[in-house]
Amino acid sequence: MPELPDVEAFRKVFESCASGRVVRRVEVRDTGVLHGMSARRLREALEGRRFGKPERHGKWLLARTGGGHTLMLHFGMTGSLVCERPDDAAEPHDRVLFTVSRDRQLRFRDQRKLQGLWLADDAGVARLLDGQGPDAMAVGREEFGAALAARRGALKTALTDQSVVAGLGNLLADEILWRAGLRPAARACDLTEADRRRLYTRMRATLRSAIGAGRVPPRDSWLTGHRDDPDPHCPRCGTPLRRSRLAGRTTVWCPRCQPGDS
Template identity: 60%
Template sequence: MPELPDVEGYRRILADEGEGRRVDEVRVADPGVLREVTPGRLRRALRGRRIEAADRHGKWLVARTDGPALLLHFGMTGRLVGCPADDPPHRHDRVVFDLDDGRQLRFRDQRKLQGIRLAGDRAAVDRLLAGQGPDALSVDAAGLDRLLAGRRAGVKAVLTDQSVLAGLGNLLADEILWRARIHPSRRTDGLDRAERRRLADAMRRVLRDSVRAGHVPTAGVWLTAHRDDAEPTCPRCGGPLRRDRIAGRTTAWCPHCQPPP
């Protein structure tokens, strides 16, 4: 599932491939990915517009033009692809944007759980993103303390709640909690000052390295590399990992490094 580092990678694609270029045509192969906009309206709104900026907030990508803005959410299986116009079509290319330099941006998505929205102006973008918490990449230790203050839910549920903190998904939350040595079902209001500091440090390091890679890394020293093994083991202590549903998601943790509450 695309999380903050993946979407930051798509933002770079949009910036590198799209910024300063004109949208010559919009071709909708599957309107099932459009949200509250018809194919005809999307085409009329964007044709001839120049892409001015590529922004990201949490898991949302915002393409700002010299007119309206386009908001893309990638759900479970979406991605943004930049390619030459003569590249063979992919069966999951749902919307294709033809640019004036002969290249294309393609919104590719298998399951179509989220999709594309159109915002007429900056105020409309702000309204669409109003339910999002601050972008996780912008939150420091003091900011995380403020976000956690007074919350009683399990810490994984809080970290993955986009209205609290935008951008963290299942893989990132498990990685951060494993590095901070905090069990994912610990109540947030039960974390002491040292644990909250470890959590903030782990979040900063995991996001920094993930954004650099453009995805949640699967190197051997990462929990992510082992969580789906047949017999997963902790890359830190070598003990067996546990897997269960916590906060509604399949969760991996080390019972030795992350003692249960």
């Protein structure tokens, strides 16, 4: 599933491909990714308008236009953005195509269609982002610590709750907790001040590295690089990794590097 680093990479694709350019044509190949609008409504709102610089909040991507509308994209589990030439053949999962010049076409590509595209005015943007916590790359340490201190559930569940902090998903949460030496099932409110400070620092460092890679990279030195091994071992200490289900998600951790009672 795309997480904050993936969406930041999509933002860069959008910016390099379409930012500052006038939308010449909108082709909707599958209305199943449109939310609260028809294909005709999307075309009327965007064609002839200029895309502004895209912004990201957590897993959401926002692109404002000169017409007072904002195109909002959420990538679900399999969504992406690619920049192609208009005369290149469309892929089977290319759902919406935005032609912005003779040689540039921005494509929303999504296999499973679990999320998609919205068109909103300022009030609509606020409604769609209502309940989202601060972006994980923008949140301050004190705000982050206070949000965790108020949560009585599992630490990993709090990190992946978009109302606490926006942008973290399953892979990032496991990676960050492993780097911070904290057990995923520990109660968020039981962390010490030192735990919260270390967790915040590791989160920022992990996000910066993953953004540089454009994804959560499966590097040998990362937990992510071993979680799918048939017999996974911790890349730091060599201890066999453990798997469990937490809030319905597969959770991977090292019992030696992440000590605790659970």
